[in-house]
Amino acid sequence: MKVLPSITMLVALVFSTLYTYAEEAQAIDTITHGLDVDFTVPASWYLYPRSQAIVLTRDGELLQSVSISRIGYGKKLTNIDRTLDKNALVSELGELYMQNIENSSEVSKLERLAFEPAQHGSLSGFTLKYRFKISNGAWMLGSLIVLTGENYVYQVLYSGTERVYFERGEKGFEAFLASLRILKH
Amino acid sequence: MMTSKSVNKLVLTSMVCVLLTACSGSQIKPITDPGYQPGKEDARLRITADRLSKRIEDSRHYYHDPEVQDYLNRIARRLVGSLELGDIKLNIQVIENPNYNAFVLANGHIYIHTGLLSLIDSEAELATILAHEIGHVVHRDAARAADQRKSAANLYAGFSALPLINIFGGLHMAGSISGYSRDLERNADHYAAERLNQAGYNLAEGSGIFRKLSEATEGITENDTPYFFSTHPRMKERVDSFGQLEFGNNSNQQKQAPIESTPNIIFRDMAWSTLANYIELGNTAQAEHLLPRLKEYESNNAVLRYYEAKIAQLKGEDEEYRSLLNQALALEDQPDIRRELGLLSFKNRDWANAREHLTQYLKQAPEAKDRMFIEAYLREIKEHKDTEQ
Numbered sequence: 001m002k003v004l005p006s007i008t009m010l011v012a013l014v015f016s017t018l019y020t021y022a023e024e025a026q027a028i029d030t031i032t033h034g035l036d037v038d039f040t041v042p043a044s045w046y047l048y049p050r051s052q053a054i055v056l057t058r059d060g061e062l063l064q065s066v067s068i069s070r071i072g073y074g075k076k077l078t079n080i081d082r083t084l085d086k087n088a089l090v091s092e093l094g095e096l097y098m099q100n101i102e103n104s105s106e107v108s109k110l111e112r113l114a115f116e117p118a119q120h121g122s123l124s125g126f127t128l129k130y131r132f133k134i135s136n137g138a139w140m141l142g143s144l145i146v147l148t149g150e151n152y153v154y155q156v157l158y159s160g161t162e163r164v165y166f167e168r169g170e171k172g173f174e175a176f177l178a179s180l181r182i183l184k185h
Numbered sequence: 186m187m188t189s190k191s192v193n194k195l196v197l198t199s200m201v202c203v204l205l206t207a208c209s210g211s212q213i214k215p216i217t218d219p220g221y222q223p224g225k226e227d228a229r230l231r232i233t234a235d236r237l238s239k240r241i242e243d244s245r246h247y248y249h250d251p252e253v254q255d256y257l258n259r260i261a262r263r264l265v266g267s268l269e270l271g272d273i274k275l276n277i278q279v280i281e282n283p284n285y286n287a288f289v290l291a292n293g294h295i296y297i298h299t300g301l302l303s304l305i306d307s308e309a310e311l312a313t314i315l316a317h318e319i320g321h322v323v324h325r326d327a328a329r330a331a332d333q334r335k336s337a338a339n340l341y342a343g344f345s346a347l348p349l350i351n352i353f354g355g356l357h358m359a360g361s362i363s364g365y366s367r368d369l370e371r372n373a374d375h376y377a378a379e380r381l382n383q384a385g386y387n388l389a390e391g392s393g394i395f396r397k398l399s400e401a402t403e404g405i406t407e408n409d410t411p412y413f414f415s416t417h418p419r420m421k422e423r424v425d426s427f428g429q430l431e432f433g434n435n436s437n438q439q440k441q442a443p444i445e446s447t448p449n450i451i452f453r454d455m456a457w458s459t460l461a462n463y464i465e466l467g468n469t470a471q472a473e474h475l476l477p478r479l480k481e482y483e484s485n486n487a488v489l490r491y492y493e494a495k496i497a498q499l500k501g502e503d504e505e506y507r508s509l510l511n512q513a514l515a516l517e518d519q520p521d522i523r524r525e526l527g528l529l530s531f532k533n534r535d536w537a538n539a540r541e542h543l544t545q546y547l548k549q550a551p552e553a554k555d556r557m558f559i560e561a562y563l564r565e566i567k568e569h570k571d572t573e574q
Contacts (some may be wrong), residue, residue, distance in 0.1 A: 081467030082499075089528055091558035099465050108245050116557050126558070 035070055036184035037154075042172035056176060057169075064160030064169040066176055070152040079103040084153055090117065093153070094126045097146060101130065109133040113141075120177075123147040123154070123185060131162065141166040145177075149185025156180070213332065216271035216323050223272055226328045230291035234327075238294045241280065248279035248299055248455070256451060257297070257315065259444050260308065264316050264380045265323075273322060277315065279455075283462040283471070285398055289318040291327035303456040303475060304397050308443035309381070313391035313427075316380040320373030329369060378430040385441030392427040401474050453482060464495045472496050487517035494525065520550040524559075531562055540566045 041047050041056060048055040053069035055061060071077070073086040077100040084093070094115055102110050114129040125147035132140055139162040147154045158173045160166030214221045241247055257277035262268055268275040273293035283300040290296075295318045305311050321327070381391055445451060456479055463472035473496060476489075483489060490513035497505040507529060513522045527542030543559050543566075553559065 080465065087532060089532065089558075089562070091555045091562075092528065094555065094558070103466065110245075112554060115554050117561060 035068065036182065037068060038179075038181040038183055039068075039176055040179035042175045045169075045172050045176075058172055059165055059168065064158075064165035066156065066158045066169075066173055068154070068156050068180075070149075070154045072152055079105075090124065090126050090148065093146060093148065094128060097128060097144065098130075101128075101132075101142075101144075106134055107132045118145050118147065120145070120147050120180070121182065123149055123182060125153075139163070143173075147182065147185075149182065152185055154182055154185065213325050213329050216273060216325055221271055224328065226331055227291070227325065230327050230331060234290035234292035234294065237290060238292060241296065242278070246280050246282055248281040250279065253279055253451060253455075256445060256448070257311075260312050261295075261315050261319065263444065264312060264384045265319055270319075270322060275319065275322065281455075281458070283459045283466065283468070285401060287314050287318055289321045289327075293322050295319070295322075299452075299455040300459050300462075301398075302452045303459040303478070304394065304401060305452055306449050307390050307393070308445055308448050309386040309388075309391035310394035310397075311448055312381055312384065312386050313377060313388075313394055316377035316384075317373045319380070320376030321369070323376060324369065324372055326369045326373070330366070374427060374430060378427070386443075388427075388430065392430075395427055401471070449478075450482075453479075457488075460492055464492060464499065467499060469496060469499045472499075485516065487513045487519060487522065490516060491519070491522055491525075518545075518549075520546050520553070523549060524553075524555075527559075527562075531566065534569075536566045536569050540570075 035054060037054070042058070045056050045058045048057070048061075053067045055065055055067045057063075057065040071084055073084050076083050077096065079100045080096075080103050082096055082099075084096070088096070098112065098115075101107055109132060111131040112128070113131055114127065116127050118125045118127040125145065128142075128144045128146070130142050130144075132142065134140055140159055141162050142157060142159040144158075145156040147156075156177070158166075158169070160169055213224075254277065257279070258268060258275070261275050261277055265275070270293070275293045275295065277295045277297070279302065280296050280298050282298040283303075284298055285301045285304065287295070287297045287301055295315065297314065301314070302311075378388060381388055449456075456475065460472055460475050460479060463469075463475065472492070476493065476496065479489060479492075490509050494506050494509035494513060497503075497509055507526075510522055510526050510529070513519075514526065523542045523546040527539050527546055530536075530539035530542060540563065543563055547553065547556065547559055547563075
């Protein structure tokens with residue numbers, strides 16, 4: 001009788017959606033998450049909701065991925081001891097994000113490629129395009145879109161290896177971005 | 186069931202093993218000992234160290250300045266006679282990192298952070314750091330530590346792995362090198378005191394670096410900011426311990442002239458970039474600690490006023506921020522100062538000043554990375570001015 005709980009667990013696992021979630025996500029047209037966003041998962045992409053962010057990838061997270069997350073004003077960025085000031089101008093926020101990326105333990109040889117204003121729906125912000133090397137040596141490209149809301153700053157990052165994968169996922173990323181709606185900001 | 190007898194037996198066996206471990210550690214002869222023979226462990230550690238050195242020297246954190254490196258190597262040579270110690274060649278290098286740290290790898294490469302060099306006032310202080318690190322090389326402490334860890338691992342399966350060495354990265358990771366055990370650190374101190382004395386340095390002056398570090402790291406927990414010799418013995422204990430050595434050697438006089446009488450001049454550029462780094466990282470306390478040192482070099486300098494203004498901004502002192510920026514501008518018309526004043530005026534809806542400063546900024550820095558944003562602000566200012574008229 002001792003095997004009964006194990007069998008029950010096995011059956012529950014087989015019929016649960018827990019580990020087939022990524023595949024199922026493709027079948028759903030739009031998804032709304034705890035981040036108060038709504039978007040369509042691009043064809044052939046997979047979705048991985050995390051505690052602080054939603055990650056989407058076509059070929060695997062290490063090769064190329066999109067992540068969306070948000071930070072409340074007054075909170076610190078991850079790599080520097082600086083907080084997001086609600087009164088900061090968009091260009092000042094951009095500098096702060098650049099310093100944050102520069103001080104990431106994963107990033108070396110950072111090159112800024114473009115820094116320009118961005119608009120997404122009613123939200124304004126900036127786009128920061130950059131090139132960097134990660135610790136295992138691969139050159140990567142990153143495209144960070146930061147949008148400032150009333151209570152939160154939303155961050156959408158698309159990154160991928162400079163060779164092959166960034167370009168390969170770019171259309172998917174554009175489709176994702178076109179479908180993205182920020183519901184509460 | 187284990188009886189108390191068998192438990193006692195196990196404890197006894199463990200104690201014997203610990204004793205054996207201690208004995209095996211003492212079999213590692215210093216590199217300067219006539220009977221010294223490098224072991225397999227040394228070779229393995231050096232291969233790993235070479236790989237890490239390459240990573241450091243290829244990274245953006247590597248501070249390449251032949252003049253500085255040459256000076257550091259000359260001090261090392263004065264301390265030990267030659268850079269070649271047994272089959273190891275000492276090589277002193279600098280890492281661009283604002284944290285107070287220095288460390289040595291098993292291949293004889295000693296790395297000092299720019300943050301630590303920014304605190305240096307005398308050559309004796311610098312020689313103290315180098316002599317301590319050379320002490321680790323001479324005593325083969327990397328092999329000793331590895332030996333101890335291996336023996337401990339035999340006793341306790343799953344014992345913690347080698348301390349992760351990662352000098353790359355930001356606030357928390359950079360330079361976070363675990364120190365050696367308390368005894369090994371103390372032995373390195375003894376070695377340092379002996380070498381400093383031999384080389385004619387003033388020990389009391391040299392140990393001043395520990396007092397400075399103690400002050401500079403006051404209120405900073407070890408987890409927040411790793412710093413030189415952060416683990417064992419604790420900084421206070423180290424200050425006391427070195428103080429005792431000073432008196433023991435009774436040699437608190439400089440017996441020979443230093444190679445450079447004002448090493449702080451050599452490290453001045455580093456101190457400036459370290460200050461900029463502290464501000465960038467938001468380390469207000471450390472920036473404020475370093476600022477008076479830079480004021481000693483140049484008290485009436487636009488860049489210095491600008492950094493003072495940035496510190497005031499970090500502290501949320503808006504009036505002070507504006508006042509210092511204006512002082513900086515009066516000293517020298519620079520694009521960064523114009524930009525800050527322009528953005529500050531823009532946020533305060535002081536359109537006339539915002540327009541003037543931002544226009545000047547774009548004139549002075551036509552290739553500015555934030556040009557698109559500044560142009561957008563100028564358009565907005567024009568709209569406001571038109572509406573007001």
